[in-house]
Amino acid sequence: xxxxxxxxxxxxxxxxxxxxxxxxxxxxxxxxxxxxxxxxxxxxxxxxxxxxxxxxxxxxxxxxxxxxxxxxxxxxxxxxxxxxxxxxxxxxxxxxxxxxxxxxxxxxxxxxxxxxxxxxxxxxxxxxxxxxxxxxxxxxxxxxxxxxxxxxxxxxxxxxxxxxxxxxxxxxxxxxxxxxxxxxxxxxxxxxxxxxxxxxxxxxxxxxxxxxxxxxxxxxxxxxxxxxxxxxxxxxxxxxxxxxxxxxxx
Amino acid sequence: xxxxxxxxxxxxxxxxxxxxxxxxxxxxxxxxxxxxxxxxxxxxxxxxxxxxxxxxxxxxxxxxxxxxxxxxxxxxxxxxxxxxxxxxxxxxxxxxxxxxxxxxxxxxxxxxxxxxxxxxxxxxxxxxxxxxxxxxxxxxxxxxxxxxxxxxxxxxxxxxxxxxxxxxxxxxxxxxxxxxxxxxxxxxxxxxxxxxxxxxxxxxxxxxxxxxxxxxxxxxxxxxxxxxxxxxxxxxxxxxxxxxxxxxxxxxxxxxxxxxxxxxxxxxxxxxxx
Numbered sequence: 385x386x387x388x389x390x391x392x393x394x395x396x397x398x399x400x401x402x403x404x405x406x407x408x409x410x411x412x413x414x415x416x417x418x419x420x421x422x423x424x425x426x427x428x429x430x431x432x433x434x435x436x437x438x439x440x441x442x443x444x445x446x447x448x449x450x451x452x453x454x455x456x457x458x459x460x461x462x463x464x465x466x467x468x469x470x471x472x473x474x475x476x477x478x479x480x481x482x483x484x485x486x487x488x489x490x491x492x493x494x495x496x497x498x499x500x501x502x503x504x505x506x507x508x509x510x511x512x513x514x515x516x517x518x519x520x521x522x523x524x525x526x527x528x529x530x531x532x533x534x535x536x537x538x539x540x541x542x543x544x545x546x547x548x549x550x551x552x553x554x555x556x557x558x559x560x561x562x563x564x565x566x567x568x569x570x571x572x573x574x575x576x577x578x579x580x581x582x583x584x585x586x587x588x589x590x591x592x593x594x595x596x597x598x599x600x601x602x603x604x605x606x607x608x609x610x611x612x613x614x615x616x617x618x619x620x621x622x623x624x625x626x627x628x629x630x631x632x633x634x
Numbered sequence: 635x636x637x638x639x640x641x642x643x644x645x646x647x648x649x650x651x652x653x654x655x656x657x658x659x660x661x662x663x664x665x666x667x668x669x670x671x672x673x674x675x676x677x678x679x680x681x682x683x684x685x686x687x688x689x690x691x692x693x694x695x696x697x698x699x700x701x702x703x704x705x706x707x708x709x710x711x712x713x714x715x716x717x718x719x720x721x722x723x724x725x726x727x728x729x730x731x732x733x734x735x736x737x738x739x740x741x742x743x744x745x746x747x748x749x750x751x752x753x754x755x756x757x758x759x760x761x762x763x764x765x766x767x768x769x770x771x772x773x774x775x776x777x778x779x780x781x782x783x784x785x786x787x788x789x790x791x792x793x794x795x796x797x798x799x800x801x802x803x804x805x806x807x808x809x810x811x812x813x814x815x816x817x818x819x820x821x822x823x824x825x826x827x828x829x830x831x832x833x834x835x836x837x838x839x840x841x842x843x844x845x846x847x848x849x850x851x852x853x854x855x856x857x858x859x860x861x862x863x864x865x866x867x868x869x870x871x872x873x874x875x876x877x878x879x880x881x882x883x884x885x886x887x888x889x890x891x892x893x894x895x896x897x898x899x900x901x902x903x904x905x906x907x908x
Binding site for chain 1: 708709730732739741742753754757758785801805
């Protein structure tokens with residue numbers, strides 16, 4: 385039992401070992417692949433008062449603002465669309481089309497419209513995330529269990545009350561699926577946007593700059609910081625979901 | 635075999651059996667009920683009386699429209715034509731309870747068992763204190779030993795269905811509809827739930843309409859068994875089950891019970907082969 389708890393660390397230790405072996409045997413040029421401890425030191429130094437921490441916070445802020453904007457727009461709109469199947473079917477193609485379009489391809493367009501600033505990065509990430517959330521919320525509303533709606537109806541609930549007391553709750557697990565996918569996508573878009581010309585900070589900028597300056601330990605540090613951020617956001621949302629949508633999957 | 639068939643044909647019922655079992659003022663009266671589903675006629679000018687304070691089990695061949703019937707009476711699906719009255723009142727003026735087969739999908743998993751049971755009272759605008767009181771009274775009355783703070787998904791199937799039944803009963807409905815309520819439970823639980831339901835029926839005297847696909851259960855619980863024909867559904871027979879209550883395990887081996895069940899099975903077989 386206790387040993388099983390250690391299982392997740394096997395992969396981590398394995399990866400570090402492979403990395404060391406790669407470094408010691410010089411399979412990869414040591415300039416391109418510094419040893420793990422050098423990368424870890426760069427990460428430590430960068431996060432404790434270095435530039436990396438500043439960039440990390442900038443990326444977190446952009447991603448969170450983007451997801452908040454996306455949720456504020458997409459959740460009410462998704463409920464509205466899901467409540468009327470006709471309305472949803474009439475805009476389904478447009479939503480599906482832009483949901484399938486890589487949001488990074490929209491970035492230059494947003495640059496032209498909104499200029500090179502924070503706003504543009506946030507808007508394009510919010511745009512991508514909003515479509516994902518919208519699609520999931522609308523489906524959650526549309527796929528609310530028929531029996532539950534009938535149960536409320538037979539107890540005398542009006543259409544509006546059924547919406548508030550049943551359908552909204554029914555759609556919540558799917559809404560969280562949308563939020564989690566939306567956060568992942570928003571982070572990807574924000575980091576890509578930060579690599580574009582005109583960026584002065586953010587994890588994307590840090591990775592790009594480190595690569596340009598050939599400061600490989602810094603680059604690895606920035607990559608790991610971005611990975612930790614993505615993983616952390618996902619775990620945080622899963623935690624929130626578990627406490628909020630406790631009945632999901634049961 | 636041929637002889638039996640001929641015999642059965644000879645004993646076929648008269649062309650238009652009466653809509654009710656007779657005796658007493660009916661509680662629910664159905665006249666000229668019509669329902670088509672994707673061009674298939676399920677009910678055509680169907681008449682039925684459900685007597686007040688009695689337990690009616692609905693039994694019939696697969697797909698004959700047993701559930702459709704109680705769903706139309708309970709207003710869950712619209713009828714094409716016809717009139718359904720409760721004591722002369724419309725459905726909107728009548729308090730009803732409905733227990734679904736699929737308790738897992740009928741209860742609200744985001745609410746505790748207690749909150750599920752009090753929900754219909756909330757819809758009626760009953761205050762918080764009174765709601766608590768009513769639910770507690772019902773729980774005490776039924777002698778239920780379930781921790782109602784728990785969520786439905788933390789309970790066994792039987793417990794969940796019991797919560798469903800309490801949710802339907804908490805408003806003191808005039809009629810309680812049950813659509814195959816125990817068919818998803820194992821036999822042991824099924825027997826236990828029958829006892830619970832019979833007790834509630836005897837104690838409250840609520841008119842109950844049960845759809846069942848288990849003939850033993852249907853006869854055991856019923857005052858009248860409504861036997862439906864293949865679609866378009868007609869009343870094939872509507873026999874009285876005059877066995878004393880409370881019925882128990884011995885009832886099921888009682889010769890009268892066996893004979894009544896045999897009669898119902900015979901009618902059912904005749905309708906299936908028709």
